[in-house]
Amino acid sequence: MNIDFLKKLYQSRLVKSGIWFTIGTFCIQGINFLTVPILTRLLSTSDFGTVGIYTIYVTILTSIISLGLESAVSTGKFDFKEDFEGFLSSILFLSTIPLIIGLIIALVFKQFIAIKLGLSPNLVVLLIFQSFFTFVISFATTRYSVEYKYKKFLIVSITSTLLNVLLSIAWIQRLNVDKYYGRIYGSALVVIIYGLILYGIFVIKGKKLINIKYWKYALGISVPLVFHILSQIILTSADTIMIGKMVGKSAAGIYNFSYKIGQILSIVWMAANKAWVPWFFGKMDEKNYDDITKKIRYYIILFSLISFVLIFISPEVSSIMGTKSYLEGIKMVPLIMIGYYLAFLYSIPVNLEFYTKNTKYIAVGTVMAAGANIGLNYILIPRFGYMAAAWTTIISYFLLFVYHYIIALKVSDIRICNIKDFIFGILFIAGISIIFLLTRELWIIRYTIIVLSGIIGVLLLKKKLAKN
Numbered sequence: 323m324n325i326d327f328l329k330k331l332y333q334s335r336l337v338k339s340g341i342w343f344t345i346g347t348f349c350i351q352g353i354n355f356l357t358v359p360i361l362t363r364l365l366s367t368s369d370f371g372t373v374g375i376y377t378i379y380v381t382i383l384t385s386i387i388s389l390g391l392e393s394a395v396s397t398g399k400f401d402f403k404e405d406f407e408g409f410l411s412s413i414l415f416l417s418t419i420p421l422i423i424g425l426i427i428a429l430v431f432k433q434f435i436a437i438k439l440g441l442s443p444n445l446v447v448l449l450i451f452q453s454f455f456t457f458v459i460s461f462a463t464t465r466y467s468v469e470y471k472y473k474k475f476l477i478v479s480i481t482s483t484l485l486n487v488l489l490s491i492a493w494i495q496r497l498n499v500d501k502y503y504g505r506i507y508g509s510a511l512v513v514i515i516y517g518l519i520l521y522g523i524f525v526i527k528g529k530k531l532i533n534i535k536y537w538k539y540a541l542g543i544s545v546p547l548v549f550h551i552l553s554q555i556i557l558t559s560a561d562t563i564m565i566g567k568m569v570g571k572s573a574a575g576i577y578n579f580s581y582k583i584g585q586i587l588s589i590v591w592m593a594a595n596k597a598w599v600p601w602f603f604g605k606m607d608e609k610n611y612d613d614i615t616k617k618i619r620y621y622i623i624l625f626s627l628i629s630f631v632l633i634f635i636s637p638e639v640s641s642i643m644g645t646k647s648y649l650e651g652i653k654m655v656p657l658i659m660i661g662y663y664l665a666f667l668y669s670i671p672v673n674l675e676f677y678t679k680n681t682k683y684i685a686v687g688t689v690m691a692a693g694a695n696i697g698l699n700y701i702l703i704p705r706f707g708y709m710a711a712a713w714t715t716i717i718s719y720f721l722l723f724v725y726h727y728i729i730a731l732k733v734s735d736i737r738i739c740n741i742k743d744f745i746f747g748i749l750f751i752a753g754i755s756i757i758f759l760l761t762r763e764l765w766i767i768r769y770t771i772i773v774l775s776g777i778i779g780v781l782l783l784k785k786k787l788a789k790n
Contacts, residue, residue: 357486358579358582358583358643358644359642359643359644360487361373361505362643362644362645364491364494365494365501365502365505366501366572366575367571367575367579367647367648368575369500369501369502370579371566371571371572371573371574371575371576371578372502372571373502373505373506373578374578374581375440375562375574376445376506378555378559378563379441380453381555381559382552382556382559383424384454384456384457384460385548385555386424386453386552387420387424387454387457388417388460388461389420389544389548390544390545390548391413391414391417391461391540391541391544392457392461392544393543393547393681394413394540394544395461395465395468396464396599396600396603396676397543397677397679398413398536398539399469399600400603400607402539407527407528407529408529408530408533408536409528409530409536410528411525411527411528411529412531412533412536412537413536413540414458414461414521414525415525415530415531416537417457417458421454424450424453425447425450428446428447428450432447445506448510452509452510452513454517455513455516455517455518455521456513456517457517458517458520458521459482459513459517459520461520461524462478462520462524463479463596464596467597467599467600468599478516478520482512485512486508486509486512486513489509490505490507490509491504493505493507494508543679546681546685547681547684549685549688549689550681550688550689553685554688554692556692556695556696557688557691557715557719557722558715560695560696561581561699561708561712562577562578564696564699564700564711565577565703565708568703568704569703569707569708575648576650576708577651577708579648579651580640580651580658580712583636583639583640583643583644583655583658584636584656584659584661584662585658585662586639586659587628587632587659587662587666588662588665590632591625591662591666591669594625599673599676602614602673606677606736611737615737615738615739615740618739618740618743619740622743622744622747623746625663625747626746626750626751627775627779629659629754630750630751630754633656633660633754633755633758634758634768634771635772636652636656636659637652637655637762637765638765639655640652640655653762654709656755656758657712657715658712658715660755661712661718661719663751664716664719664722664723664748665719665722667748668719668722668723668725668726670739671726671739672684672730674730674733674736675726675733678733680729683729683733687722687725687726688722690725691719691721694717695714695717695718698710698714698717698718699711727739727741727744757771
């Protein structure tokens with residue numbers, strides 16, 4: 323009976339796609355994480371900090387050049403069912419307008435921009451191209467997730483990951499000085515090649531470049547989200563930039579290392595969200611609110627357990643991933659994971675805001691949280707050192723969760739979120755964090771707790787399966 327139940331569970335579109343999107347997302351979003359143990363042995367903390375800062379610039383420019391148009395894909399799938407291919411090719415072509423403007427600005431003011439960003443002039447134009455084609459890849463994978471095309475998602479993510487890693491390592495090893503160039507060039511080349519191919523596929527299949535109706539629809543959803551996306555990037559990345567300027571690039575490299583380890587939880591969250599969003603939108607269309615509420619409860623419980631395990635094993639993972647010069651940042655990893663856990667919690671009410679197309683509220687909340695993060699960093703980093711940045715992130719994400727829960731109650735009369743489930747999650751992660759702090763140096767006790775929890779979990783699952 324248990325095997326039949328598991329087979330039936332796997333046949334669920336949500337579960338099946340969730341499993342495969344998790345695998346794929348670990349590849350495409352985990353590129354930087356998967357290369358951390360290699361890069362920390364090939365790059366100095368200063369070079370690692372430079373790569374991290376450049377990556378942040380790519381992320382910021384990606385959100386500006388793309389105009390946030392990726393966010394219109396999920397809703398467009400339901401609103402333009404009869405011409406989804408045309409809709410996609412049209413809004414993708416729209417994104418080339420800011421690309422052209424960006425290239426002109428980069429070419430004319432290349433020297434000035436390079437000085438302000440602290441980069442060499444030859445990286446400025448590359449930054450524009452890499453940012454645009456990063457968006458194209460993300461645009462494509464969003465489309466594949468909306469349509470449950472996990473096989474295409476896997477092909478793009480896995481092959482690009484392997485090429486990115488191999489080319490970057492080969493390039494770094496050819497350099498004797500300024501080795502960070504090897505990581506930047508290797509990553510950029512793969513992104514540009516894949517982006518060009520995917521761009522061509524979308525345009526050829528859609529056969530529509532200019533469609534004012536599609537453009538107005540997409541911009542109406544995406545433009546308010548540009549501020550949200552930028553603020554989200556600032557919320558997650560301002561720490562590294564500010565540490566680099568206020569403490570030094572070496573400290574920024576150590577903090578960036580810690581952030582990448584903590585990002586394991588973010589990767590799991592993003593993978594789960596890729597499966598969750600299309601399922602959630604479909605259930606909302608069906609008005610099956612009871613099923614959504616029940617699944618949210620299970621979603622929070624499952625993610626809480628994953629967070630518990632990752633926090634408890636984080637010291638050992640950090641030791642494996644980094645060298646001695648990076649290990650000072652180990653104690654920050656669990657804090658960063660707690661921040662990502664709170665980000666997961668707020669994503670649940672945010673999806674309701676997306677569905678109701680109340681994206682302006684999303685932007686307002688993220689701008690305020692980013693402002694709070696920057697303000698707290700300015701106050702606390704000089705006083706307590708760069709570790710304070712991890713605490714400011716936790717505070718900012720908690721404020722963002724409270725904000726979005728309140729907004730979700732205001733934008734819709736539909737009550738799909740039960741506050742008790744969120745309180746359980748927050749209290750659970752707080753309790754687990756306290757236990758971790760008490761046992762951080764006692765790895766035998768930590769792993770014993772994990773094993774005992776796993777045994778209890780299996781017994782409870784068997785009991786539930788027996789009832790079914």
